[in-house]
Amino acid sequence: MTLESIPLAQAARVVGFRGLDEIDKIQLNGLGLRPGVLVTKILRTPLGDPIECLVGSQLLAIESRLLPHIRVEAL
Amino acid sequence: MKRIVALAGRPNTGKTTLFNALTGLRHRTANFAGCTVEKACGTAVAEGLEVEIVDLPGTFSLLAQTEDEKVSFRFLSECAQSSQDMIVFCVAEASNLDNDLVLACALKEAGYPVVLIVNMIDEARLNGVKVDYGILSATLDMRVIAASARTGEGVDKIIQVSGPDSARADLTHALDLRRASRKRLHDLQESATTLAHRACARSVTWPRTHVLRTIARSIDIDRVLMHPVVGPLVLAATMTLLFQALFVGARPIMDFFSELLASSSNLLRARLPEGSLAGLLCDGVIPGVSAVVVFVPQIAILFAMIGFLEQSGYLPRAGAMIDRALRPLGLDGRVFIPFLSSFACAIPGILAARTIPNEKRRLVTILLTPLMTCSARIPVYTLLISAFVPASLRPWGMDGQGVVMAAMYAFGVLVALMLALVLKFTYLQESHPPPATLLPPYRLPSPRELLRYVWARCWHFLSRAGQIIFLLSIVLWALASFPRDHSRLDPLEAELRSVAAGRSPAARSQLELQAMIASARIEGSALGRAGRAIEPLFKPLGWDWRVSVAALSALAAREVFVGTLGTIYALGGDSQGSQDLIKALRQARNEDGTPRYGLATAVSLIIFFAIALQCISTIVTLRRETGGWKWPGLLFCCLFVLAYSIAFAGYRLTIALGG
Numbered sequence: 110m111t112l113e114s115i116p117l118a119q120a121a122r123v124v125g126f127r128g129l130d131e132i133d134k135i136q137l138n139g140l141g142l143r144p145g146v147l148v149t150k151i152l153r154t155p156l157g158d159p160i161e162c163l164v165g166s167q168l169l170a171i172e173s174r175l176l177p178h179i180r181v182e183a184l
Numbered sequence: 185m186k187r188i189v190a191l192a193g194r195p196n197t198g199k200t201t202l203f204n205a206l207t208g209l210r211h212r213t214a215n216f217a218g219c220t221v222e223k224a225c226g227t228a229v230a231e232g233l234e235v236e237i238v239d240l241p242g243t244f245s246l247l248a249q250t251e252d253e254k255v256s257f258r259f260l261s262e263c264a265q266s267s268q269d270m271i272v273f274c275v276a277e278a279s280n281l282d283n284d285l286v287l288a289c290a291l292k293e294a295g296y297p298v299v300l301i302v303n304m305i306d307e308a309r310l311n312g313v314k315v316d317y318g319i320l321s322a323t324l325d326m327r328v329i330a331a332s333a334r335t336g337e338g339v340d341k342i343i344q345v346s347g348p349d350s351a352r353a354d355l356t357h358a359l360d361l362r363r364a365s366r367k368r369l370h371d372l373q374e375s376a377t378t379l380a381h382r383a384c385a386r387s388v389t390w391p392r393t394h395v396l397r398t399i400a401r402s403i404d405i406d407r408v409l410m411h412p413v414v415g416p417l418v419l420a421a422t423m424t425l426l427f428q429a430l431f432v433g434a435r436p437i438m439d440f441f442s443e444l445l446a447s448s449s450n451l452l453r454a455r456l457p458e459g460s461l462a463g464l465l466c467d468g469v470i471p472g473v474s475a476v477v478v479f480v481p482q483i484a485i486l487f488a489m490i491g492f493l494e495q496s497g498y499l500p501r502a503g504a505m506i507d508r509a510l511r512p513l514g515l516d517g518r519v520f521i522p523f524l525s526s527f528a529c530a531i532p533g534i535l536a537a538r539t540i541p542n543e544k545r546r547l548v549t550i551l552l553t554p555l556m557t558c559s560a561r562i563p564v565y566t567l568l569i570s571a572f573v574p575a576s577l578r579p580w581g582m583d584g585q586g587v588v589m590a591a592m593y594a595f596g597v598l599v600a601l602m603l604a605l606v607l608k609f610t611y612l613q614e615s616h617p618p619p620a621t622l623l624p625p626y627r628l629p630s631p632r633e634l635l636r637y638v639w640a641r642c643w644h645f646l647s648r649a650g651q652i653i654f655l656l657s658i659v660l661w662a663l664a665s666f667p668r669d670h671s672r673l674d675p676l677e678a679e680l681r682s683v684a685a686g687r688s689p690a691a692r693s694q695l696e697l698q699a700m701i702a703s704a705r706i707e708g709s710a711l712g713r714a715g716r717a718i719e720p721l722f723k724p725l726g727w728d729w730r731v732s733v734a735a736l737s738a739l740a741a742r743e744v745f746v747g748t749l750g751t752i753y754a755l756g757g758d759s760q761g762s763q764d765l766i767k768a769l770r771q772a773r774n775e776d777g778t779p780r781y782g783l784a785t786a787v788s789l790i791i792f793f794a795i796a797l798q799c800i801s802t803i804v805t806l807r808r809e810t811g812g813w814k815w816p817g818l819l820f821c822c823l824f825v826l827a828y829s830i831a832f833a834g835y836r837l838t839i840a841l842g843g
Contacts, residue, residue, distance in 0.1 A: 120394075130616075132249060132616045133616070133619045135245060135247045135249060136244070136249055136616075136618060136619050136620070137619055137620060138245065138373075138377075139194075139244030139245035139247070139249070140244060140283075140620050140622060141280075141282075141283035142620065143377070151403055151406065152406060152407065152410060153412075154410055154415070154504050154505050154507075154508075155410065155411070155412045155413075155415045155416050155505050156505065156506070156507075156508040156509060157508065158507070158508045159504055159507060159508075159620070159621070161406060161410065161504075161623065163395065163399065163403070165280075165282060165283060166279060166280050166282070166283075166396050166399060167280055167283065167399070167622065167623075168399060168402060168403070168406075168622075168623040168624075168625070169620045169621065169622060169623065170500070170501075170504040170507075170620060170621045170623055171619065171620040172619050172620065175619050175620070
């Protein structure tokens with residue numbers, strides 16, 4: 110299951126990344142999006158991209174192109 | 185040698201607020217060596233001795249991705265290599281310790297002396313987050329200080345720790361982060377993440393609620409401010425307010441400064457004997473001061489608003505909202521405010537690009553902002569449109585002159601977006617735009633912090649770009665005043681003296697004579713001669729030497745074009761004469777009786793003014809912000825060629841269409 114398929118407001122846990130560019134992975138890790146962290150999609154910005162997500166105890170606007178590469182398990 | 189205290193940490197941890205709390209107003213900004221990333225330095229007095237505080241750019245991880253991160257690690261490594269007495273204060277947000285501790289742990293593992301500053305403890309209390317600082321310190325094996333830079337709580341302790349009394353740190357084993365292998369940095373980052381999690385699990389008690397109070401409140405606000413309908417409306421209203429404040433709000437203060445300086449100039453002129461000293465002071469120094477001071481109200485208003493939006497947390501959200509629309513052009517939402525600000529003046533727009541953390545994106549934004557239609561172009565457009573676009577032109581029942589003016593605004597934006605598209609295929613394209621943006625919780629900005637922010641920006645402008653703008657204004661005055669063509673000036677001045685003394689019948693009035701003298705002065709000056717020399721270059725655009733001189737003088741400020749043309753046509757240099765100038769331009773004839781200027785000349789002039797980078801203040805600010813003359817020089821040349829080519833095409837096309 111990926112973050113793309115998780116509906117808004119559904120809590121999930123990040124289990125890993127698949128097919129993600131190494132640089133994107135490093136940047137997401139730096140921002141706190143790493144395996145084990147809880148993630149919830151909050152809302153779509155007015156143009157549909159990026160997506161506002163609650164990641165751990167902070168809010169991130171994540172580009173929607175990355176969502177299919179972030180593997181999660183629903184909670 | 186002064187001790188250096190480097191403030192490191194992720195963005196939005198309150199580093200700059202802490203820096204301000206430690207240094208007060210004893211700080212200055214400069215660029216890190218060899219790049220344009222800004223370095224804020226200041227001094228704090230600890231135990232009676234000064235320590236140097238350096239606010240490093242925000243860093244997320246040891247695996248540096250952005251220019252900001254590379255600069256921060258280069259600074260730390262250089263200090264370690266040169267055996268500086270340095271400690272790193274790693275700032276972490278108390279409510280976000282699981283993420284913010286990683287950098288502190290990584291730097292410690294890399295051999296740097298780190299003191300952890302747990303900031304925003306007031307917000308953590310509000311969130312119900314409890315931290316056992318003793319356990320945290322023991323687990324991390326580093327000194328921990330709890331503080332709130334906003335309220336000042338704990339700042340005394342930080343100053344005490346930064347003092348020279350604490351033992352000099354050993355940096356001999358510190359890792360050179362510039363040269364360390366990727367694998368080594370990766371391993372350090374991994375072990376730091378593990379240690380940070382362990383320390384957090386042992387020392388932090390989270391509230392029972394799933395979402396922190398400040399975050400829950402921010403989500404509620406976002407549901408309104410990022411709503412598909414309300415969000416864009418609020419954004420449009422915010423930007424309209426900013427634009428209005430810059431255009432309308434700053435105008436009375438700018439007018440006040442201009443009038444004050446003009447009155448001083450008149451007062452001085454009345455008291456000083458006619459001559460070069462009076463000319464230098466009244467036409468060189470005072471307008472030079474005016475050229476600098478007049479921008480300050482706009483810069484202050486712009487940065488008060490940007491500071492408010494940034495500190496409240498709305499700015500990154502506004503960027504996220506329009507990000508998608510700009511991405512195909514190689515831009516992103518963060519360019520919006522610099523572009524919008526440039527409609528008032530390119531200088532605050534260029535300075536506003538400082539909110540863009542990515543180096544290449546910031547440079548692209550800086551290079552494109554001068555293309556927005558600034559307020560200085562308006563007098564030029566108004567003159568040319570009024571003189572050459574027929575008032576009878578009414579496309580779709582609208583005022584034709586107004587439509588042309590609006591089209592010029594759109595033209596500037598269009599050229600900027602086209603160039604953005606071109607730059608997308610150069611090395612200036614950001615190879616890896618950030619995949620996500622941190623959205624900090626909404627916070628009420630502190631008035632004290634806001635004032636400091638505005639003051640720092642205004643002072644930065646006055647102390648850096650202001651000096652050069654002032655000097656160049658005087659140089660331009662000298663070029664427009666010397667040498668003097670005595671063969672033409674002497675008879676006119678003699679006639680003026682005679683008329684003033686009432687000795688001869690006044691064939692020409694005193695005012696007419698003064699205007700003729702001003703015209704003769706500029707014609708004979710170096711600037712006037714240069715205008716004649718470059719006339720062949722601009723002949724293909726339909727310009728004669730008068731227009732060429734006026735365009736050269738517009739380097740001081742674009743609106744000077746109108747005044748210079750007025751002076752050349754012996755109408756006086758003030759803008760009140762523009763109605764007479766419109767008439768003079770329409771009636772001007774060549775020796776063969778054909779009109780000297782027509783619609784085609786106006787088209788080429790307007791296009792040239794819309795594109796060319798011909799404002800010294802902007803060029804100087806560009807130099808200041810890009811760290812050298814390379815980019816302003818390149819931009820000046822490229823925009824000149826582009827402006828010339830399109831103006832030529834516009835001129836020929838208008839003639840072909842019978843204009």
